[in-house]
Amino acid sequence: xxxxxxxxxxxxxxxxxxxxxxxxxxxxxxxxxxxxxxxxxxxxxxxxxxxxxxxxxxxxxxxxxxxxxxxxxxx
Amino acid sequence: xxxxxxxxxxxxxxxxxxxxxxxxxxxxxxxxxxxxxxxxxxxxxxxxxxxxxxxxxxxxxxxxxxxxxxxxxxxxxxxxxxxxxxxxxxxxxxxxxxxxxxxxxxxxxxxxxxxxxxxxxxxxxxxxxxxxxxxxxxxxxxxxxxxxxxxxxxxxxxxxxxxxxxxxxxxxxxxxxxxxxxxxxxxxxxxxxxxxxxxxxxxxxxxxxxxxxxxxxxxxxxxxxxxxxxxxxxxxxxxxxxxxxxxxxxxxxxxxxxxxxxxxxxxxxxxxxxxxxxxxxxxxxxxxxxxxxxxxxxxxxxxxxxxxxxxxxxxxxxxxxxxxxxxxxxxxxxxxxxxxxxxxxxxxxxxxxxxxxxxxxxxxxxxxxxxxxxxxxxxxxxxxxxxxxxxxxxxxxxxxxxxxxxxxxxxxxxxxxxxxxxxxxxxxxxxxxxxxxx
Numbered sequence: 001x002x003x004x005x006x007x008x009x010x011x012x013x014x015x016x017x018x019x020x021x022x023x024x025x026x027x028x029x030x031x032x033x034x035x036x037x038x039x040x041x042x043x044x045x046x047x048x049x050x051x052x053x054x055x056x057x058x059x060x061x062x063x064x065x066x067x068x069x070x071x072x073x074x075x
Numbered sequence: 076x077x078x079x080x081x082x083x084x085x086x087x088x089x090x091x092x093x094x095x096x097x098x099x100x101x102x103x104x105x106x107x108x109x110x111x112x113x114x115x116x117x118x119x120x121x122x123x124x125x126x127x128x129x130x131x132x133x134x135x136x137x138x139x140x141x142x143x144x145x146x147x148x149x150x151x152x153x154x155x156x157x158x159x160x161x162x163x164x165x166x167x168x169x170x171x172x173x174x175x176x177x178x179x180x181x182x183x184x185x186x187x188x189x190x191x192x193x194x195x196x197x198x199x200x201x202x203x204x205x206x207x208x209x210x211x212x213x214x215x216x217x218x219x220x221x222x223x224x225x226x227x228x229x230x231x232x233x234x235x236x237x238x239x240x241x242x243x244x245x246x247x248x249x250x251x252x253x254x255x256x257x258x259x260x261x262x263x264x265x266x267x268x269x270x271x272x273x274x275x276x277x278x279x280x281x282x283x284x285x286x287x288x289x290x291x292x293x294x295x296x297x298x299x300x301x302x303x304x305x306x307x308x309x310x311x312x313x314x315x316x317x318x319x320x321x322x323x324x325x326x327x328x329x330x331x332x333x334x335x336x337x338x339x340x341x342x343x344x345x346x347x348x349x350x351x352x353x354x355x356x357x358x359x360x361x362x363x364x365x366x367x368x369x370x371x372x373x374x375x376x377x378x379x380x381x382x383x384x385x386x387x388x389x390x391x392x393x394x395x396x397x398x399x400x401x402x403x404x405x406x407x408x409x410x411x412x413x414x415x416x417x418x419x420x421x422x423x424x425x426x427x428x429x430x431x432x433x434x435x436x437x438x439x440x441x442x443x444x445x446x447x448x449x450x451x452x453x454x455x456x457x458x459x460x461x462x463x464x465x466x467x468x469x470x471x472x473x474x475x476x477x478x479x480x481x482x483x484x485x486x487x488x489x490x491x492x493x494x495x496x497x498x499x500x501x502x503x504x505x506x507x508x509x510x511x512x513x
Contacts, residue, residue, distance in 0.1 A: 014476035015488060028485070029254040030422070033281045033453050049256035049286035 002064050008038055024057040032057065039063070045070040076208075079200045080241050081147045084110055087244045096241070098221075098248045099136040100258070106244070109140060116144035126151055127171035127183065129164060132228040133157030136249040139228070139237055146181055146200070153183045153195070154229035156484040163484075171195060174381035183380050184231060186331045187418055187425040195380030196331040205373035206335045207238035209355035213338050214299055214325055216271075220245040223262060223272040225253050231331045232304050232423065236273050253278055260289045269298035275423030276307035277454045283314055284453070291318045299323035301338070304423035305455060306411070309348040316342045326351055328360075328409055333395045334374025336360055337409045351401075351409040360409060367415070368399045417508055419446075422454040424486040428508075431489065434482045435460055438475060440468035443498040447511040449491055458489035461511070463498050470494075 006018050012034050016026050027035070035057065036047045045067065056066040077083050087094065088110030096106040104112070120128060128145045132138055132154050145152040153171050155164060171183055179199040186196055210216060216239040224247060226233035240247045246268075253259045253274075259282075263270050274282065279302055282290060297319060307326060315324050324342040328351035329335040337360060339345075339352025354360045359371040371394045378386035389396055398416045401409050418425045428446035435444045444462040451457035460479075464470050472492035479488045499507040 011472070012490070014473050014490070014492065015480055015485075024254075027254055029252045029256075029278065029281055030453060032254040032256075033284060036285060037452070047285075049260060049282075049289055052254070052256055052285055054255060 001067065002060055005039070005063060005067070006060060008042060009035060012038065018060050021059050023059050023063075024054040027057065035063065039067055043067055043071060045074065076204065078204075079146065080203060080207075080238060081113070081143055083242045083244075084113065084143060087241075091244060094218075094244060095246045097136045097139050098246055099250070102136055104136065104140075109143075112140045113144045113147055116140060117147035120145055120148040120150060123148075123150070125168075125172050126176065127153050127168075129153040129155055129168045129171065131155055131157050131159065131164070135251060136247075139247065139249070142228070142234075142237070143241075151176060151180050151183060153185075154234065155185060156227065156229055156486075158485050160482055160484075167195070170381055176380065177377055180377060184229065184234070184331045187427050187430075192430075194382060194385060197377040197380050198331075198334075199377055201373055202334055202376065203238050204242075205357040206235055207242050209335050209357050209374065210235070210239040210338075211243060213355050214271075214301065214323070216240065216243045216245060218244040219268050220298060221248055221262075221266045221268050221270045222246070223248045223250060223259070223270055225250045225259065225278070226273065226275065226423075230304075230424070231329065231335075232273055232275065235329070235335060253281060256282060256285050256289075260286055260293060263293045263296050266296060270296055271299045271301070272297075273301045273303070275304050276302055276311065277305070277422035279307065279315065280311055280453050283311060283318075287318070294319045294322060297322045299325060299340075301325040301327055303327035303329055305420045307348065308455070309346075312341050312346050312348060316346055328352075328368075328399075328411065330397065332376045332389065333370040333397065334358065334372075334376070336370050336374065339408060345408075347410075349411045350404075351411055353407050354409070362401055362403060363396065366400045366402075366412075368397045368401045368409070368411075370395045370397065419448045419456060419458060421456060421458055421486055426458060426487050428458075431458060431460065431479070431483065431487055432506075434479055435462060435475065437482070438470070438478055440465050440470040441475075442466075445498050445506050445508070445511065446489060447508070448513070450513060451490070454490075457491060458487070459491040459493060460489040461493050461495045461498060463495055 032052050040047045087106040092107035095103050096109045097104045128150050180197045181200045182198050183195040185193045222240045224233050323340045325338045327338040336358045337351045337354050361369050375395050400413050401411045431446040442463045442465045448456040449459035499510045501507045
């Protein structure tokens with residue numbers, strides 16, 4: 001899943017270092033929204049403002065954790 | 076009416092010293108503290124031999140103190156992008172401190188030029204006070220208001236909200252964008268008074284996308300929201316009206332050159348995209364015979380710094396002739412219909428494609444390129460760079476993006492890159508921009 005998310009985001013966020021452990025600091029509001037929209041559509045999960053936190057977007061690994069958690073919570 | 080923002084600040088420091096003037100997640104500064112900070116900083120700035128002080132808009136609420144202190148020291152303040160490349164910063168510093176400037180100039184705000192070169196728009200305290208007065212009268216700024224500024228403070232959209240807030244004695248809350256929308260909503264939730272904010276259409280779309288339910292739940296706390304700087308879609312306007320039925324929602328016509336001219340509350344029964352309302356108290360607006368908007372009055376700029384030719388081209392007999400096209404409806408409301416130049420509006424920031432192309436062409440492996448507008452689900456329009464690679468050269472999108480970011484402000488760096496075999500040019504060799512328009 002991690003590599004798939006990386007591929008999805010790479011072209012849309014060409015300036016962002018997706019391997020950074022300080023990913024949230026590299027993002028602007030458009031970057032955050034792009035990630036949330038792309039992942040919502042790709043995994044059919046509901047991501048909103050409460051999910052767009054520095055903790056969830058700290059690194060690619062934490063994004064994967066968030067997606068897995070949301071998938072598990074799906075009815 | 077007082078003669079400067081700083082006089083209002085001093086007055087509030089004396090009459091309501093304990094009122095919070097500026098707030099952020101890590102600070103709450105009273106009017107008394109702000110005045111003390113501003114006077115101390117002004118004393119230090121006054122010893123600087125330069126006439127104009129270039130300030131990066133990168134220190135959150137501290138920028139506001141430095142901005143006011145620079146005025147108080149009798150200097151010209153030149154706010155610039157927080158991520159401005161060093162060579163551009165130095166060039167601006169050199170320009171504003173070598174050319175002669177009218178004694179009335181208080182601020183120089185850099186905007187996108189039609190030739191690909193940035194222009195320094197000179198404004199005075201009179202312009203600031205007239206713009207602020209327009210906003211106070213038309214939108215209802217009051218002392219019992221928390222105004223949330225999330226945008227860049229070198230841009231007139233956000234900078235101009237400091238002015239009425241200080242004049243009426245409101246509280247300004249400074250946030251660095253809305254990339255943490257939860258934090259933005261928490262500020263509204265925790266505010267003891269009603270809030271207002273300015274958001275470009277792209278930011279409103281982000282809030283609608285990520286915070287639809289939160290926005291609806293906080294409707295009773297939001298006094299008004301202003302948008303502007305780029306067209307907002309009819310569907311987003313209608314969604315905002317549904318979520319916030321009792322909130323005033325303004326769409327405003329303004330530019331650095333003209334000042335703040337007209338505004339329309341699209342939540343009052345006339346919700347039509349492109350409608351920018353009636354002209355404000357201190358402004359004059361007319362449509363010339365060619366259909367272009369012309370503006371006059373005390374909100375218009377003094378001219379472009381060090382560029383009398385360009386000033387004479389756009390500022391004629393005290394009237395700014397814009398490249399915006401519009402009409403006036405039967406109720407006297409301005410209806411914007413488009414723009415007549417190659418400037419691309421990216422989420423409220425105007426970008427001249429020539430500037431982007433010039434930087435891309437510095438890359439030796441690029442044989443030719445064109446920067447075009449591409450539809451984008453959040454921004455409305457984004458920049459796409461189409462590029463042709465020199466024979467035998469290798470080049471990837473990431474390297475191009477990194478080169479662009481090292482030479483340009485972030486909002487001018489294209490989001491999208493496409494390698495093509497050939498760039499369309501007209502018979503006389505000019506870039507054929509029309510052939511790429513969607």
